[in-house]
Amino acid sequence: MNMIKKMVFASLFGGLTFSSVAHADAGAICCPFSDITLKENVKPLEDPLQKILQLKGVSYTWKKDGTADIGLIAQNVEKVFPQLVKEKDGLKQIDYQKLVSPLIEAIREQQNEINQLKKDMHEIQQLKK
DSSP states (O other): OOHHHHHHHHHHTTTOOOOOOOGGGGSOSSOOOOOGGGOOSOOOOSSHHHHHHHOOOEEEEOTTTOOEEEEOOHHHHHHHOGGGEEEETTEEEEOGGGGHHHHHHHHHHHHHHHHHHHHHHHHHHHHHO
16 A cells, blocks of 8 residues: 555544555555456355354453454454454454455355255145145
C-alpha cells in the first residue's frame, strides 16, 4: 500500500493502519483484486461445510480496556484455514474477509443437501398416495 493510501486509510480509522503481505491487497482500499487473470491453480474448496463447522464463534473482553467483543480465536482458525491467519509482532491476526469464500461454499453445500431432502420427502409422499 503506498504512503498516500496508507494515510487516507489511517485517517478513516482514527490513525489505525492495517496492512498485509497478501497480493490481493494490491487493489483499492475497499476491494482487493480478485481478477482471474491474476490467479492460477484455481480449484474448488474442499469440504467447506465441515471446515466451517470446526470454527467456534466466541464472545470475550479485550484485556487492554475491558471492551466486550465477539469473533474467532486465531489459533483455532489457523488449524482449519491456515491461510487466513497472519502474524505480526508475535500476535496472530485473522483475515476475516477471506472467510467469505468458505461460507458461501458451505451454504451452497447445505442448500444442495436441503434440496435433496426435499426431493426425497416428495418422492416418499408420492409413494404413500
